Amino acid sequence: MRVRTTSAVAGASALLLLTGCGAADMTRQASPFANARGAKTVTLSVQSWVGAQANVSVARYLLEHELGYRVDTVQVDEVPAWDALSQGRVDAILEDWGHPDQEKRYVQDKRTIAPGGDLGVTGHIGWYVPTYFAKRHPDVTDWKNLDKYADQMRTPESGGKGQLLDGSPSYVTNDKALVTNLKLDYQVVFAGSEAAQITQMKQFAKERKPFLTYWYSPQWLFEKIPMTEVKLPAYEEGCDADAAKVACAYPHTPLKKYLNADFAKTGGKAAAFLKNFKWTTEDQNEVSLMIANDKLTPQEAARKWADRHRSTWRSWLPS
Template sequence: MSFTGFARNCGFLCVLGAATLTGLPAATAAVPESDEPIRLTLNDWTGQNVSTRLMGSVLEEMGYEVEYVQADYMAQFTGLKSGDLHVAMEIWETTAKDLMEEAVAGGRVLDMGETGMRAVEDWWYPKYMEERCPGLPDWKALKDCADVFATPSTQPNGRYLGGAVTWDGHAEERIEALDLPFEVVHSGTEAALMAEIQSAYQRKAPILAWLWTPHWAPQQFEGEWVEFPEYGDGCYEDPSWGVNPEATHDCGNPRGWIKKAAWAGGKDVWPAAYTAIRNFRINNDEMGRMIGAIDVDGRPLQTVVDEWMADNEDTWQSWIPAN
């Protein structure tokens, strides 16, 4: 029997006895260390919910009480600092690097390491649009073919379909800095954004939209990200950086890590849980397939999570610290 099953079936006294027989301090064997629930945040996109439910399922296997709390992606850092929230499973370098670094520097939030997924989120278009807007994926092509992407509400400007406002992709600042004849229309939700991208793709209609990976859509739809000037330190803060010496945000989004973050006080309350969270790893392809099973195939999220847990027991068991 695994330690997980042993602890759950025998209870604290049995674990205490096992620790005594092996000469280990009893405190190192008592998992869960507290009956206080660990509060994991749920943000407003499917992939983050999958990551969170996967980690929550592992913590439950370890014997912890888990609570899921709906939280705004950016505002959740306030709760992580105060301890009202405990764990956020997906902090993307592309959109929240500064918030993450500020929170960690203050000492109240821990950087819990990378998830194993690599983030790209930026302006995306279907491959067939390169015939209608020659010069793509170079961003400068958008200056000459904005009318191709125009809608009745944005004419003569093109429409850029952004994500939810809370995701903060700096689209308005970028449009101004690069003098692009586009207007931002926010989709409001991931479901609305994906529905419009899918509809346009099926009809081969013009669309320029916010998209990201890991996700099912870049796996299913042939397309490209617009090639903006490469992000670098200073792009968001220093007007003298980049192609427009009078404006910030004259670059694409950064690309890189997706990390976990946690309330610093939790390391003393649930040390084994925090080790498991640090050990969490999954890749873009695995995540994209699960998101597709939920958003495209219509399968319940928890069912998809449960199947992954059943099919990958060796993987998630390796996240659990040895006693």
Template sequence: MPRLLRRRNLTRLFAVGLALVMVSSCAVRTDQIARDPNTVRMAVNNWVGFEASAEVLAYILREEMDYEVQLVRVDEQPSWQALDQGVLDVIPENWGHEDLFELYGPEGNGTVVDGGPNGNEGVIGWYVPAYLAEEHPEITTLEGLKENTDLFRTAQTGDSGEFLAGAPGFVSQDQGMINAFDLDLEIVYAGSEASQITEVRRRYAEEEPVLFYFYDPQWFQEEVDLVKVDFPDYYEGCDADPEYVDCDYPVYELNKIFRAGFVENDDHAYRFLDNWQWTNSDQNAVAQMIADEQMPPSEAAEIWVNENRDVWEEWLPEGYEDRQKG
């Protein structure tokens, strides 16, 4: 327990420092920050699948490779700013954000590097419960949904149907789709992934109508039976105008984003994270232990690591044993 408490205190202090750096009127550049080469600083965005990935990586870095790891809870866009400013080393799960890569990548500031796929395939879409799709099969098509938005009316949305979103900071084109397809829907934000799941679970238990933004990998997909609404396929440029998006979401090959200096250092921690890839099922298994079984994230990570040595041993870089402490 002392180690766990110390780690939490370090993370809390580091998060405060991160906030101070990011609101400073004078941006701190990567080469101006003194850093401990034995410490890896990893973003943790605000959904449980991301946390599952980060906790497993942190556990292996700590227990197998003798690194210190700081897990910093921060939203998506500020994560990129923190990489740019040299405050973080890695974002383990990135959903698109081409605009941020243009700003901070090789064609922009040159402070971040695309780390390649992390093995997860990201699917975002609009979903309804299977019981509702069975009763109203037409709502799983664009035309059928357009004719039946009244099914989703709530006291909050009045004459318009409700579209239940998660957190405002998530990758989203929902308002653009509502505009382009002329859907009588109003977006209501649950506020977070956890709040959205709680609300969907409540309505699911009562077999109430609900139309909502959701995605995979996501452990909740294993608990409930959902049907994805079918929209016209994504095509290049269909989401160029965020106010008018006449297509579905693209399928994302989720990737890692590294601080450029972390890559240039090319130590065992970078090589390990560069090697790392796992599946949607792997992430969902850890995420379900954290979110559904209320298990401490570090314990969920330890269980997965102990049960899947054959998977993660392939991520270990050659010669990593040479740096282990005696």
């Protein structure tokens, strides 16, 4: 089960072709290139986190430079992206963290979306503390001991409780329910976005302060700020079925790709390439690090990765 973004963006943004990290909001608006029969064009959905940008930047680079396609890239939140994909407003989603309701509706029942295979990366969400703090206080990695450190995790924003730092308020997480159901002396505080959350974590790390944060793997920041996961009650199938009663850890989720069903049949070499696209966590993090930390454009990062890993991506090209 993927638990990040589900809220639709209110209002339709003007359509913009992706340059650098910009993208159009496709919640309500169609791309002129999506589902364009007979044309060598592809429209890829890109989510807001940098790992998703890494997938799309490499796919786009290779589609354009190796297969001669025109690629349009548009930004859509996770659940609205399924609607856009079903309607042919985008052709592919390259990183889905598990939406069983959407899969049943569009893949099994309506058959307007086709599975595109595994991305090759396993995603996991959890609670983390900086490793420098875990080394000094090893018992903090058991959730039962978190209250012992709540005073040290307190911030002006957490209202006298320990702070559990989350990202965007639009990310759907189990954290508020977990804090309540595990009876923890913590307050969930939203940074506002992935970028804002990273900024706060970097500042804490610079000052060697303790912090507790919602975070996820794969993510390039682990290379810059080593973090240790806090063990929550073990995940079991169905333990998160009732959002209000969740009292277990997040699952490990093999990330999937999905294609518009018509595009999967008629998309030719582009569709075949996207089905073949499969890389590792290390590959994704390498590109993500170049985009987010080294400040390369997605296109520059994709080119550098492609130059270094020809043996990997050549197998993705259709014969």
